[in-house]
Amino acid sequence: MPTSLRFPPLPGSVWDNVGNTPLIRIQSLSDATGCDIYGKAEFLNPGGSVKDRAAKGIIADAEARGLLRRGYTIVEGTAGNTGIGLATLAGERGYQVILTLPDDQAPEKYDLLGALGAEVRKVPAVPFADPGHFYHAAKRLAEELPNAFWANQFENPANGDFHAQTTGPEIWEQTDGQVAIFTCAVGSSGTMSGISRALKARNPNVQIVIADPGGSGMYSYLKTGEIKSEGKSVTEGIGIMRITENFRQIVADDAMRVSDQEMIDMVFHLAKHDGLFVGTSSGLNVAAAWRLAQANAGSGKTIVTVLCDSGSRYASRLLHPAWRAEKALEARPLVLGASHSST
Numbered sequence: 001m002p003t004s005l006r007f008p009p010l011p012g013s014v015w016d017n018v019g020n021t022p023l024i025r026i027q028s029l030s031d032a033t034g035c036d037i038y039g040k041a042e043f044l045n046p047g048g049s050v051k052d053r054a055a056k057g058i059i060a061d062a063e064a065r066g067l068l069r070r071g072y073t074i075v076e077g078t079a080g081n082t083g084i085g086l087a088t089l090a091g092e093r094g095y096q097v098i099l100t101l102p103d104d105q106a107p108e109k110y111d112l113l114g115a116l117g118a119e120v121r122k123v124p125a126v127p128f129a130d131p132g133h134f135y136h137a138a139k140r141l142a143e144e145l146p147n148a149f150w151a152n153q154f155e156n157p158a159n160g161d162f163h164a165q166t167t168g169p170e171i172w173e174q175t176d177g178q179v180a181i182f183t184c185a186v187g188s189s190g191t192m193s194g195i196s197r198a199l200k201a202r203n204p205n206v207q208i209v210i211a212d213p214g215g216s217g218m219y220s221y222l223k224t225g226e227i228k229s230e231g232k233s234v235t236e237g238i239g240i241m242r243i244t245e246n247f248r249q250i251v252a253d254d255a256m257r258v259s260d261q262e263m264i265d266m267v268f269h270l271a272k273h274d275g276l277f278v279g280t281s282s283g284l285n286v287a288a289a290w291r292l293a294q295a296n297a298g299s300g301k302t303i304v305t306v307l308c309d310s311g312s313r314y315a316s317r318l319l320h321p322a323w324r325a326e327k328a329l330e331a332r333p334l335v336l337g338a339s340h341s342s343t
Contacts, residue, residue, distance in 0.1 A: 040170075043279075049084065054188065074096070106316060156246075182208055189244050213238055264318075
């Protein structure tokens with residue numbers, strides 16, 4: 001495995017600088033397991049998250065098909081990051097952005113969207129079957145407004161296709177084709193859809209594992225064929241109770257349930273020991289990678305996951321003991337065990 005990864009300078013605009021993110025070796029966990037655990041640093045995209053890729057893929061596809069023109073309005077229902085990605089890219093391309101968001105997201109997201117010039121319409125956080133759900137609210141809004149384009153990240157295959165064209169090949173090249181296991185959570189499912197297809201096309205033996213939070217039905221679906229949820233989760237933007245078009249295109253081998261407590265433990269471990277203060281979905285992803293590495297301890301396998309966004313986007317919650325106590329979560333130290341480091 002290469003010890004350093006170099007990339008050519010990226011040209012031009014914010015648009016041009018989406019993608020080509022570094023792959024970071026998570027030293028503490030890798031040394032403890034004898035596997036190489038890497039996180040794709042998607043928080044280094046211009047809008048600060050992996051959803052910049054979904055936004056770019058969807059916008060580029062809509063422009064190519066004549067569905068978006070300068071002066072049009074992009075409408076989307078989002079937990080925040082896709083909206084931030086759309087708003088980050090929209091200004092320089094001449095689009096307005098209107099977003100419907102559930103009213104229970106981290107306040108940092110609403111503040112950032114306002115700074116980026118997006119119009120935010122908060123709706124109650126309700127189940128998907130409720131017509132007031134943010135997805136349905138966005139669809140209605142796009143139908144009502146003139147010159148509006150509904151991004152529809154959940155059902156729009158341009159989301160997953162962009163990851164198949166960019167993120168998956170980047171991971172393959174950055175690991176010199178040595179990636180053995182890839183894991184991440186799903187929301188719209190575009191990230192997992194594209195990456196799983198790209199990696200499996202290059203090596204069918206790459207193991208693809210979905211990491212699922214409480215309250216989501218995808219673990220149950222992969223294991224039993226039935227969409228059934230257990231518990232709940234404080235994570236934002238991941239977990240789902242329906243099969244989206246992007247999910248249908250995932251090529252998955254297995255799934256695991258990851259608890260909020262495992263996620264919180266990992267978020268604080270990464271901050272203290274690896275200099276990575278990441279968000280809740282990233283903490284869950286790395287917790288899944290950590291468990292997979294433990295199961296393959298000493299094998300030297302390369303395990304890759306996604307660092308979706310920064311913990312600064314959730315600082316008003318994650319860093320406050322009162323919030324964690326309210327959610328019955330305590331940041332506990334990981335038990336790493338004996339070191340398997342070969343360095």
